[in-house]
Amino acid sequence: MARVVVVGAGLGGLAAAARLAAGGHTVTVLEQAPQVGGKLGWSSRDGHGFDTGPSLVTLPQVLEDLFAATGDPLDQVLPLQRLDPAVAYRFADGTTTSVPGRREEIADRLDADLGPGSGAQWTALLTRAEAMWRATEQPFLRSPLAGAATLAKLARQTADLRTIAPGRTLRGMGRQYLTDPRLRMLLDRYATYSGSDPRRAPAALLTVPWVEQAFGSWYVPGGLRRLPEAVAHRATERGAVIRTSAPVAEVLTAGGRASGVRLADGEVVPADVVVCNADAAALYGRLLPPSAPVRGARASLRRVTPSSSGLVLLLALRGRTPGLAHHTVLFPHDYDAEFDALFGRRGPKRPVADPTVYVSAPDDPATRPDDDSESWFVLVNAPRHEPGSGVDWTAPGLADAEADRVLAVLADRGLDVRDRVRWRVVRTPADLERETGSVGGSIYGTSSNGARAAFLRPANASPLPGLFLVGGSAHPGGGLPLVTLSAQIVAGLVGPA
Template identity: 85%
Template structure:
């Protein structure tokens, strides 16, 4: 860009904060505006009576991305925030009663699967991850770390036909998995990774196979004290480099002057002028609500209407008496019929227009860190329980504010957990219920979509909103823009945007 730019960052989620830190470190005058009373976005925290809960992501993958961020902006990550590698990363319980736990190191996985699911299971999974590793090497630099440029991005990926065959652009995650995995339990393990982006494995591209590879090759990590410490540390780094972070500052409009972004207007009428606006709000909110109707972004708005929003989540925060022997950091309780879950989330067989509904027999995710910061004493536990849920869409789908619905569904989930071997109802001190409607209200994510747009459809990744908007001076970071949702990808989006803006 050349010269010091006045940069306004809309939203203090991890993507916005990382962009602020990088841009401030390269000499720009950066102001971050966050509607909530605290930074973090979906990386929230809830505390009560000594119990504490991360209310968003519960593990860190691809720690190198965070190490790159901190190294580029000041003191290294190791001096600021310790990371603890999880081993096992996740424990799984299937409907037939069998269990397995995914080791924290890739080389240990095949033997564990053989022991728990039967001989040959490990070799099948290892074969699949060999393909996943090739996909990772083919896509990491040209896709994950590079701005999205439509056909040009496809051309970069197609620099040789071997890469195209590796990525399998016409195949789904479910379809590619079926070519390697014969055990239905292994197929369930793979399908789960589609939900990392709020997607349906029957429609999501095979390239999502890179997610389990990255998780198992580079490890799953926890931040002692809770992942909420991550955005706090990045915000502190941004301020250290000269950025200003303002909370309780809701942006209601991105201003356009002479055909380029010129600043923002706040809810109280204050105008904050800028040469560059970096939007960490959901792309649907940006293009649908924050930009004036006459803004030159018609094609971006049209493209956004062609993608499927990601699913949301229904959460229970459980304050429990006593401890659970042998409890892993993460536990996943699978249902008998996984497809029924995706039918409920996305309607029918993933077709638009079919009725969406709360999942009757959902996969249950339990995050229970063994961390003194999360409990009042050693004879207590704090569980974050998540199930995938359709977005909040009154009149068009599920109205999560309907009287009694949230509590009835919470009771049903506790009964489901009990039926699958984790009955904590007699240990419950209290519970807090958080629905997709709550998520929408607290994070301004339309319908409570956790990941912005889903990866449903073979070309979904290339339809995701680009980091450089069609409006000069306006850039997008965060899970609803390229390269996608999840902590490492939103952090990479900030790296891409900082590169597009350039140093002062």
């Protein structure tokens, strides 16, 4: 039996705590915020409620595995509601389409909305994506990685290597299979799921739309905040102790291994194993002492591109919007200009002038005070908070000016709600950094920019014995299913008591 300290009560940390406690370890979870959830946040006021992080569940089998391994099955704990359509899309030329909730209906929908042949092209692309998934699911997503050595091992399996196409980009794959620029936009958007640029992100990200469309998109009635609450309850059922408002200031070392943590108030919590659900850049840059034997991990982080962040508007609205989907994406005229702004190409990093706008508006009574109201979570991609070298999101007036811009863009694209706003809350990358500890407000830690970046994220087993990483900034990446898989990998590395 090991004494395990988990730093951070995001989904990855909580899932690791539940698995390790069920395995017989003594587990303490330390969370800086007053509540669990991490980026799976919730905000409420005057009867309006908002999920402030992820707004859908994909690959629900991963959650089913977690609950089955630690106690009662998922369907006895938390209901999931299938979304249909999963997403509605609006393009700058005025055309619209949507992704039906069931895979077999997608091709016909695309043919009807974007023209004959569109469905066949998308289907051919997803057939390639399915082959990529089969080649990568076990060796990459469900197993610990050993950096470039993992790719070298795969290179000996030439058929799988050709399928994954490690030297190709997501954009390049779209050009091979898709002729309609609107279909290419749909594909490019999946790079943003890891805060990346489709022109540099690896072709392996094709697996993201395949998973979403093969296994469906799901919502948790009452808000996705119920998911980390349920996992936290499961962890405590198995004996874990969860302490909120307990920020960790330092990961301690002794005898060449992790030995516990020091809290901001000076309290020391000893441990045999430390599992860090904090951002990997924060762990290696701030939480570990300079003398820790993690020089290689620190150097690797300096070589990668951090993921982008986001600017969020929480809109409490009067009235209802007819025909509004659960998720709506409104594309700009020039998608490349957005990625140029986010990553500092053709000029410095800057707020996006004509951004893609993502609206999450669940038709859920738990999110609104009455049936003549709506609560919208509105997100646009944004560069990180980097005062001095990039965008300073605390600059006076910047957040409100950008929020006004987003509302104007919505109006230009047919969703003018400016006269319906009861109140709004603006959340910037600086707010995300302060609230979650994610450096610069990077949503996913490191991006997948670069041919091998998706395969070379910070490893789950750190170079320091006894220290492990979970969460979106570590392998296998961001998003609810991958974060949950990171916890499964770490539990396997630690082993049973």
